[in-house]
Amino acid sequence: MKYMICWSIQPENYTVVMDNFLKSGAPMPKGLTLLGRYHAPGSSKGWALCETENPLYLAQHIAEWSPLVKFDITPVLEDAEAAEAIARARN
Numbered sequence: 727m728k729y730m731i732c733w734s735i736q737p738e739n740y741t742v743v744m745d746n747f748l749k750s751g752a753p754m755p756k757g758l759t760l761l762g763r764y765h766a767p768g769s770s771k772g773w774a775l776c777e778t779e780n781p782l783y784l785a786q787h788i789a790e791w792s793p794l795v796k797f798d799i800t801p802v803l804e805d806a807e808a809a810e811a812i813a814r815a816r817n
Contacts, residue, residue: 727777727778727779727781727801728761728775728776728777728801728802728803728804729775729776729777729778729781729784729799729800729801729802730773730774730775730799730800730802731773731774731775731776731784731788731797731798731799732771732772732773732797732798732799732800733771733772733773733774733791733795733796733797733798734770734771734795734796735770735771735794735795735796736770736794736795736796737770739794739795740770742794743791743794743795746794752791754776754783754787755783755786755787756783757778757779757780757782757783758776758777758778758783758784758786758787759776759777759778760774760775760776761775761776761777762774762775763775775802784799
């Protein structure tokens, strides 16, 4: 399953988060694949598209950063997957 992770960094945590990101690169744990990570220039917001068969790996990654960063996580489908779900719902 794919997940869109939206994050925002509180102003008081910005420097610590940026330092941690620059040092580590914010790697994903084994079992969680990063498909893309996007940053809003000049802001403290960003998005990451990840994929995993086991959401425990997603929870692990979020737990590593949650003391400093606020997250909103949404399971997402690609067009073909959404079309299949819609077709099933109509039957």
